[in-house]
Amino acid sequence: MPHDPTLERLANATLLVPFESLQAPRWILDGLADGISGVCLFHNNLESPEQVTALNASLCEATDTPLISLDEEGGDVTRIGQARGSDYPGNAALGAVDDTDLTRATLRALGVQLSGMGFNLDLAPSVDVNVADDNPVIGTRSFGADADLVARHAAASVQGLQEAGVAACAKHFPGHGATSKDSHHTLPVVEADADLLRRRELLPFRAAIDAGVRSILTAHIELPGLGGEGPATLNRALLNDLLRNEMGFTGVVVSDAMDMRGVSGEIGIPEASVLAVAAGCDLLCLGRFVYADQVARVRSALVQAVREGRLTGERLEEAAERNARLRDWVKESAETKATAEVTGTVGLAGARRATRVDGDIPPLDNPYVVEVEAPAGIAVGEVPWGLGPWFRDTVRLSPEADEPAAVLAAAADRDLVVVVRDAHRYPTTQEFVSALLSSRPEAVVVEMGLPIWRPDCGAYVSTYGAAHVNGLSAAELLGSAGALEATQ
Incomplete structure (x- = not known):
């Protein structure tokens, strides 16, 4: 050629x-x-x-x-x-x-x-x-x-x-x-x-x-x-x-x-x-x-x-x-572009305004936080999500491999927070969470995807996303001392 x-x-x-x-x-x-x-x-x-x-x-x-x-x-x-x-x-x-x-x-x-x-x-x-x-x-x-x-x-x-x-x-x-x-x-x-x-x-x-x-x-x-x-x-x-x-x-x-x-x-x-x-x-x-x-x-x-x-x-x-x-x-x-934005401030402000609470979040004293794993799509990739940065006792569990009974035993005598992501897409996640709520109906559920599946629970928090600022806005509402200190 x-x-x-x-x-x-x-x-x-x-x-x-x-x-x-x-x-x-x-x-x-x-x-x-x-x-x-x-x-x-x-x-x-x-x-x-x-x-x-x-x-x-x-x-x-x-x-x-x-x-x-x-x-x-x-x-x-x-x-x-x-x-x-x-x-x-x-x-x-x-x-x-x-x-x-x-x-x-x-x-x-x-x-x-x-x-x-x-x-x-x-x-x-x-x-x-x-x-x-x-x-x-x-x-x-x-x-x-x-x-x-x-x-x-x-x-x-x-x-x-x-x-x-x-x-x-x-x-x-x-x-x-x-x-x-x-x-x-x-x-x-x-x-x-x-x-x-x-x-x-x-x-x-x-x-x-x-x-x-x-x-x-x-x-x-x-x-x-x-x-x-x-x-x-x-x-x-x-x-x-x-x-x-x-x-x-x-x-x-x-x-x-x-x-x-x-x-x-x-x-x-x-x-x-x-x-x-x-x-x-x-x-x-x-x-x-x-x-x-x-x-x-x-x-x-x-x-x-x-x-x-x-x-x-x-x-x-x-x-x-x-x-x-x-x-x-x-x-x-490049000669006329805006340059005066404060990036972190506007993002967290938006995340706070987006976060919704159905029900009343009780005072949470050293809660046990359970994150139910959800597959990351190819477009999203492996990016951290959840409430782990703000709560000391946070565990990430698989709804297929882990047992609700073990979670209930570990969370005995402690407030329970369950974190999910697009639970409406995963029947195994719904079954796992429902099993937890059957014994702990007062638990708080945090949905970090779209709030389509809404179980009966003590309080339901919707963040409409799993970005860092979405998680931080939820942690603030849940009373995380680390989250509140981070945003002072």
Whole structure:
């Protein structure tokens, strides 16, 4: 195959790539110099604020204003808060408060923190309308189940992030909130007619576009009601006819991770990447583990597709131009971005306002705190959650492996607090908690996911998220001396 540096550089311009280490490897620096638009950082790239700031500065030395992105939603999906949980309460909590000024201030504070470390593109906010209680991938990442509520907070989030000089990326277009399967593993199908999808799923994206969102991220889901087959990421009718022509979006269309089975499980990442660009994606988020050799295969596939006539050179040029405009916006906005936010204060304030109590919390004297384990989804990852930082006697138990009788024995003559996360999704958790409450009906239950399953108990505390500040707000209400001292 003859070498075509111009075509290869155009192909590079569609790439948002991960890498494997805490420092930028040579192939990343060379790739940026050769036209790769940017990088996406994950847990394996982040060790400390100082390390991240230095890393991002080294990336900017390789080329002028590369896109430096991450999945930082605040709340449960956090990269910068991986060590102890996020300092921001997350979308479900912000939706529960329903104060758009708070949402805008929270996302502006997050944006200021990200910008200070050198990030300029945040793959957030999630503007999915979470109407499926059993949704395994959205849940607390959504502002709620009401489209109008989600729409107004989508706009506020976009405005807040972009006031800080960080490009927002509304996701997951056309809307992942009605799915009961995870597109990391399979291709979910949303069975709803076009009228409902336009009134519900599309409304927040229209609000984000009206708010000036610079990018929109696609979903690997199928929506027959809106036309076409296969995942939205590969569907030209959705990305071009609907998003571009009908909805008037002129910014960058970013793919969700191309290593997810919902898009590439049957055809492989290089072929899926070709189809995504042909359908209208401008920037390919390749995923977490797609490194040098695989990136080269994606680039080669794009070049070969142009030579075979399966992908036009004009489509690559269009994508490259949009991505260049986004980089220009980032560079220009750095001169006018907000810088005066106090990050921790606004996050904890929002978490406190979101936390709800049904019933009366009694004075708790040295409580025995039981956290019932819940699987972490791929999007969330292994981030600490629970009340352990504030209560000395906290145990994490498995509802499948541990016995309620042992808990009851250990908690004898002590106040009992039971902490769950999205208990409505796990029958074994419900059975375990119900067994505890049958003997200890006065116990306090703390739900750190969505408060859908509500058992009869002495008091029921809902935090609408499992971020650090969500846990701290609950610990304050439960009278933790450590929590109260920490917030004096």
